[in-house]
Amino acid sequence: MTKALVIRDLKKVYAGGVEALKGINLDVEQGDFFGLLGPNGAGKSTTLSIITSLVNKTSGKVEVFGYDIDSHFSLAKKNLGVVPQEFNFSQFEKVYDIVVTQGGYYGIPLKQAKRKAEHYLKKIGLWDKRQVQARMLSGGMKRRLMIARALVHEPNVLILDEPTAGVDIELRRSMWEFLREINAAGVTIILTTHYLEEAESLCRNIAIIDKGKIIQDTDTRALLRQLNMETFIFDVTNQLEQAPQIDGYVTKLIDRHSFEVMVLQNQGLNRIFESLSAQQIQVLSMKNKANRLEELFVSLVAKGNVA
Amino acid sequence: MSFYELWVTFSTIVIKEIRRFLRIWIQTLIPPIITMALYFVIFGNLIGSRVGEMGGFDYVAYIVPGLIMMSVITNSYSNVVSSFYSAKFQHQIEEILVSPTPNVLILLGYIVGGVARGLIVGFIVTLVSMFFTDLNIAHAGIMVTVVILTSVLFALGGFLNAIYAKNFDDISIIPNFVLTPLTYLGGVFYSIDLLPEFWRNVSLVNPILYMVNAFRYGVLGVSDIDISVAFGVILLSITVFFSLGLYLLKNSTGLRS
Numbered sequence: 001m002t003k004a005l006v007i008r009d010l011k012k013v014y015a016g017g018v019e020a021l022k023g024i025n026l027d028v029e030q031g032d033f034f035g036l037l038g039p040n041g042a043g044k045s046t047t048l049s050i051i052t053s054l055v056n057k058t059s060g061k062v063e064v065f066g067y068d069i070d071s072h073f074s075l076a077k078k079n080l081g082v083v084p085q086e087f088n089f090s091q092f093e094k095v096y097d098i099v100v101t102q103g104g105y106y107g108i109p110l111k112q113a114k115r116k117a118e119h120y121l122k123k124i125g126l127w128d129k130r131q132v133q134a135r136m137l138s139g140g141m142k143r144r145l146m147i148a149r150a151l152v153h154e155p156n157v158l159i160l161d162e163p164t165a166g167v168d169i170e171l172r173r174s175m176w177e178f179l180r181e182i183n184a185a186g187v188t189i190i191l192t193t194h195y196l197e198e199a200e201s202l203c204r205n206i207a208i209i210d211k212g213k214i215i216q217d218t219d220t221r222a223l224l225r226q227l228n229m230e231t232f233i234f235d236v237t238n239q240l241e242q243a244p245q246i247d248g249y250v251t252k253l254i255d256r257h258s259f260e261v262m263v264l265q266n267q268g269l270n271r272i273f274e275s276l277s278a279q280q281i282q283v284l285s286m287k288n289k290a291n292r293l294e295e296l297f298v299s300l301v302a303k304g305n306v307a
Numbered sequence: 308m309s310f311y312e313l314w315v316t317f318s319t320i321v322i323k324e325i326r327r328f329l330r331i332w333i334q335t336l337i338p339p340i341i342t343m344a345l346y347f348v349i350f351g352n353l354i355g356s357r358v359g360e361m362g363g364f365d366y367v368a369y370i371v372p373g374l375i376m377m378s379v380i381t382n383s384y385s386n387v388v389s390s391f392y393s394a395k396f397q398h399q400i401e402e403i404l405v406s407p408t409p410n411v412l413i414l415l416g417y418i419v420g421g422v423a424r425g426l427i428v429g430f431i432v433t434l435v436s437m438f439f440t441d442l443n444i445a446h447a448g449i450m451v452t453v454v455i456l457t458s459v460l461f462a463l464g465g466f467l468n469a470i471y472a473k474n475f476d477d478i479s480i481i482p483n484f485v486l487t488p489l490t491y492l493g494g495v496f497y498s499i500d501l502l503p504e505f506w507r508n509v510s511l512v513n514p515i516l517y518m519v520n521a522f523r524y525g526v527l528g529v530s531d532i533d534i535s536v537a538f539g540v541i542l543l544s545i546t547v548f549f550s551l552g553l554y555l556l557k558n559s560t561g562l563r564s
Contacts (some may be wrong), residue, residue, distance in 0.1 A: 022329075042379055052405045053404065054404055054405065055400055073407065074308050074409075075407075077406060078407055082401075084398075088397070088399055088401045088402065088427070089399060090397070092330070093395075101319055101402075102402055104315055104320075104322075105319055105320075105407075106312075106316070106406055107308050107309070107311070107312025107313065107316050107402055108315065109311075148400075152503035228426060276457070
């Protein structure tokens, strides 16, 4: 089956001599929900901008659904929908006009573009705001507007560059649901995000890019299995003077009613509970100190671990 | 893309551009009309009545073609330079750049938007001029052709300016320090036959002189220069500007990193 995205030996050197991409390779399967993660300045946005032709590559090859972005420009573009990081629509235009006009840029006749704009604006909950100037929308609504605009030509691949940045939790969750829905309908999604909880929750496959190189490219579960150690926080009813001693585990007191335990991958949790019960410590709740992917991400980037 | 899809894309850009300047008509359509009406009153009626005839016509009738042309040039240029630079500055241009729209259609779409504004303002100024003088068109075909070609040329000029511009100052430098002086010195208010030989020869390197005179020939039937030379200058300039515009779009100067 044709891959949704193929990147081969992609390099980008900016005019000032900054080497943003040092020959990356990526494959994204059709129907995938793919996360491209990396610290600021790692090369995520450069990669996405080259795919969408907002940045010219120095060398290498990019194919979207088998169409080379250089030799089959038009067909490659028709397969792509883009939700950028920054708001990039006219603030003075009406919501409806922005989406309909975008359809026009893809050669969709006006009547059809209007129908599709209505469909996607309803789907994303902006139909009531269709006659409002874009500048009057809240930040979350503007992000949703960009998603509706990116979908109006019904692309096979949707690229989202930090789509939930600055969006409140409730709205973020509803956007996740929407993205899952369109992914289930067959749209391949490529996502960059700084919210690693988001990537862990949504993405089936993840690549991590750092300093212009891909340092991990695997499925999310396999990636998480690389996590050697997790830190858990325990809230207890007892008043603690010091962290409970548990054989084989490192513990640390946080305050009088909570402490943290570092758990290696092969250790499990049973012995912790057994030990706490023996010490007559009542556990109220337990949670991860940090998102699992976040811990792994930080350790991988810190190591500069090349796959 | 099929021919029909290309047509839809092109008309989308043009409609968007026209809708933009119509939405802000108080800024785009009214000021040039007021300015030109003042020119007609002050230079045409008040001062013109003392100037007497020029080129065999009342002074007000003589300056009408130049003033119409001035409004067409200014508006075609400023429409494209402000619209394209704003789109670049606010990143709206990315809406088109991520789509399959070919560069030539982006260029043509913006040009036609600029031409539309230039011609609408030119038409309204022509109507206003009729309150001050009778217009008996000498060569309608030449008049229409010249005004359209000039409008295309200056829309292209605005496009090039917008591509090179890095800030809002850059989009006002050319109109204020190049376009306005060249227009005023381009024979709008006088015949270059009135100038000493040296300044007459200097005037001949001003491209706007050719456009103003070609248009004046279309309206009044008189010109300081050979019409065929005027057409040659305009068409050559359009070819050079259009090629440069396409080259800059293709090589993404100022648009893509």
